[in-house]
Amino acid sequence: MNEYITLDVLRYNPEENSKQIYQSYEVPFRKDWVILDALNYIKDELDGTLSFRWSCRMGVCGSCGMMVNGEPVLTCAKFLNTFHPGPIRIEPLVNFPVVRDLVIEMSDFMEKLESVQPWIIRKDEDTPKGEYLQTPSQLMDYKNYSMCINCMLCYSACPVYGLEPRFLGPAAIAIGQRYNLDSRDEGEKQRNTVLSEEEGIWQCTLVGECSAVCPKDVDPAAAIQSLKVSSTVDFFKSFIMPWQNR
Numbered sequence: 311m312n313e314y315i316t317l318d319v320l321r322y323n324p325e326e327n328s329k330q331i332y333q334s335y336e337v338p339f340r341k342d343w344v345i346l347d348a349l350n351y352i353k354d355e356l357d358g359t360l361s362f363r364w365s366c367r368m369g370v371c372g373s374c375g376m377m378v379n380g381e382p383v384l385t386c387a388k389f390l391n392t393f394h395p396g397p398i399r400i401e402p403l404v405n406f407p408v409v410r411d412l413v414i415e416m417s418d419f420m421e422k423l424e425s426v427q428p429w430i431i432r433k434d435e436d437t438p439k440g441e442y443l444q445t446p447s448q449l450m451d452y453k454n455y456s457m458c459i460n461c462m463l464c465y466s467a468c469p470v471y472g473l474e475p476r477f478l479g480p481a482a483i484a485i486g487q488r489y490n491l492d493s494r495d496e497g498e499k500q501r502n503t504v505l506s507e508e509e510g511i512w513q514c515t516l517v518g519e520c521s522a523v524c525p526k527d528v529d530p531a532a533a534i535q536s537l538k539v540s541s542t543v544d545f546f547k548s549f550i551m552p553w554q555n556r
């Protein structure tokens with residue numbers, strides 16, 4: 311006999327109702343299905359109006375993040391089995407405005423990401439073209455932060471971002487630090503003016519949930535703490551060695 315499991319999905323359609331409401335769906339309980347498979351079953355077989363984002367189905371694109379039983383997760387990476395016998399509560403990522411159903415508005419994150427200048431900055435426009443080799447150790451300096459897939463789970467897990475939406479947030483800071491630590495980059499000083507301003511690293515109260523929920527084992531909490539240390543050192547150096555500021 312086929313077994314079913316219930317998904318309680320938080321729906322929102324601003325054209326029909328100003329409130330979010332839960333809608334329950336029975337989906338086949340298959341041990342090889344992830345949550346995203348169950349949502350696609352709803353979309354294909356039960357209710358084509360359900361809206362959600364996804365693309366790669368393999369934990370790479372970062373677009374399928376949702377709250378599952380109150381935890382921010384990638385729905386393509388969580389098996390239905392984990393939540394048996396259900397019901398399973400599916401909601402949009404918290405701390406973001408909802409566009410429709412499980413789709414959140416991402417522009418705040420995109421603006422913050424751009425503000426940290428997530429690209430290699432060089433002072434010298436005449437930098438030689440061609441290969442710029444790095445040692446394995448130089449690569450390891452920033453590799454962890456380069457694994458970020460911009461899924462925004464860390465923003466949903468961060469209580470500081472929940473209370474203070476102006477906070478730059480875990481991923482934008484980790485990605486800024488990724489470029490700071492790249493031996494090819496020379497933009498640390500200008501990037502750090504953004505990272506260490508009022509809405510930057512000093513807002514973090516070291517809860518650490520950002521690192522705990524990250525599906526790619528990025529450690530934004532470590533990036534923030536190391537930036538706090540380097541920023542403090544730079545502050546004192548600016549008094550002891552003022553000529554370095556020029």
Ligand code: SF4
Binds near residue numbers: 460464
């Ligand atoms: S740091 Fe981790 S949780 Fe945050 S956006 Fe990047 S991959 Fe997602």
Ligand code: FES
Binds near residue numbers: 371373374375385
């Ligand atoms: S669908 Fe791409 S990360 Fe889940």
